[in-house]
């Protein structure tokens with residue numbers, strides 16, 4: 001008969017197995033170190049002697065060292081235990097599931113990697129389809145100590161005599177735990193609908209949609225770990241790139257992959273996708289909308305073809321006693337003709353020089369014909385003038401080799417921008433753009449434009465590399481001595497603007513502007529994709545244009561597979577009910593997830609007099625900090641956040657974060673204090689969606705402070 005008790009005895013039993021696993025891992029650690037030392041000897045020997053046998057031993061060592069390194073990384077990372085699950089099947093077999101596979105010295109499995117096909121029933125078995133699993137056990141540890149277990153009986157009545165079943169829901173226990181500054185992995189409690197998306201084949205485009213808190217980010221990251229496991233060769237070398245909306249977000253998710261032993265994945269925020277650009281300034285909603293739209297492509301093309309602001313308006317040069325002049329109109333025609341070749345301007349200076357010299361020769365030739373004097377020889381004239389230092393000086397200012405930053409700066413000049421734009425844009429928009437580009441610094445939306453300009457302008461001709469740089473590069477490479485090390489740490493040694501990733505993940509994909517899709521698409525020209533998002537949370541005003549740009553980024557032949565996640569694991573059902581109200585006009589019912597966790601705590605909506613807003617915000621924040629153990633987010637409109645930060649300076653607390661609705665994307669807090677929700681709505685054309693984002697950040701408690709007595713109706 002099943003015993004629904006004996007928790008302590010079962011914990012002790014699991015502890016025994018966990019002890020065996022850790023002892024084995026220690027042994028492997030020592031073996032790996034010895035192997036690495038021996039391998040070093042071999043590596044040095046092999047360089048001189050080129051013995052094949054040694055090469056094959058090196059390879060073996062590589063494989064072993066890589067596995068050992070991965071184990072060590074998992075041990076070093078913060079997580080809740082190497083072994084987290086166990087399956088008992090109907091035929092009496094048992095299997096432990098963990099972050100990594102570990103075998104004993106006889107090659108028998110002590111732990112099966114959660115990503116291995118054999119471990120799939122841990123996530124996929126249900127009471128309806130038990131896949132021969134009688135009991136599924138989640139083992140919760142703290143360090144190397146088992147602290148709790150939780151069982152599901154999937155084939156009631158078929159369990160062997162004496163099988164003990166304990167616990168009351170590992171998932172609910174995981175969801176009710178308080179949140180810290182970084183996201184945790186969910187390996188122990190991945191749900192079936194999530195598992196299917198995680199294990200989907202690597203090819204093509206995998207799109208995962210779902211409402212807030214449905215685990216899209218968690219699933220995307222676990223999918224990366226899965227792909228690195230199942231397709232390590234394909235994925236590992238060329239690299240995997242994960243793109244999130246902000247650095248707050250990338251730092252929030254930064255610990256999930258290392259906790260599964262994967263630390264080679266590049267996490268970048270949208271502002272950091274291109275190398276070497278720093279975005280420090282915000283944009284007005286109108287400026288961001290303009291800068292993100294595909295219209296910018298045309299504008300930037302016109303900008304790189306326009307004469308640089310300080311370009312000389314004429315050329316005067318003396319040849320054999322005759323003064324030759326090219327005026328502004330003639331120079332503009334030459335500039336147009338050179339651009340018409342389609343070569344990037346930074347690569348066209350020689351063409352430009354030749355075109356100008358040709359024009360000068362033609363002029364001199366015309367004068368000679370008119371005056372009946374000897375006609376100049378074309379080639380010698382071009383060579384002589386082209387060698388003159390004064391011509392060279394003139395040329396480098398007339399045909400400037402420009403950086404993307406310089407071009408965008410030049411567009412901050414209203415008159416210059418007006419000329420570039422012509423009649424393609426209303427004056428009010430030109431003013432908005434010119435004002436924003438006249439500032440000292442760039443915004444996130446500018447980053448995609450700078451990346452576009454990088455391509456349009458072309459690489460400037462290369463200066464010869466300093467010898468010291470070349471030597472450094474060789475040394476850096478030599479330091480990564482083994483194949484395994486080179487596979488594992490390519491990120492640091494990739495060239496700037498590397499574009500050969502094998503897989504690219506885009507999180508919060510609903511927010512990418514068309515220009516950002518172009519920037520991201522450039523990095524994934526040879527990649528397969530995982531794209532996660534929720535259209536209802538979109539803050540991009542023109543979804544149709546973004547969709548077209550998104551498809552273009554994936555390429556014309558992309559194949560798609562789509563998954564929808566439907567359960568909201570973050571919010572209590574009480575909190576989500578309020579959030580669902582504010583998007584009722586912009587979302588269809590099937591776009592809203594089910595929040596299954598009832599907490600019995602209703603969100604608190606408080607109407608406040610404007611003059612007491614400050615004191616109420618401070619009091620509500622202090623109250624929230626005392627009510628929850630984890631993080632507290634105070635969220636307001638972008639324009640209000642500086643004020644909120646100053647108000648809350650006195651409530652300074654290491655669990656407190658003050659953010660605007662856009663920065664809150666993808667993040668979560670145990671408690672949220674939302675200030676003046678109407679301001680989030682009026683701040684941009686997609687305001688209701690931003691408010692929905694803000695309202696869906698809280699796991700446990702939500703307080704809304706508003707001066708509008710009718711809110712939310």
Ligand SMILES: Nc1ncnc2c1ncn2[C@@H]1O[C@H](COP(=O)(O)OP(=O)(O)OP(=O)(O)O)[C@@H](O)[C@H]1O
Pocket residue numbers: 171174175183184185186189190191194210211212213214215216217218219534537569570665666667668696
């Ligand atoms: N199977 C699971 N087991 C335990 N926790 C889970 C599970 N699935 C999701 N969660 C938790 O639910 C929360 C929300 O997950 P996540 O942030 O991935 O959702 P999301 O769909 O990306 O949300 P949003 O659209 O709001 O950014 C996280 O704390 C995550 O760890």
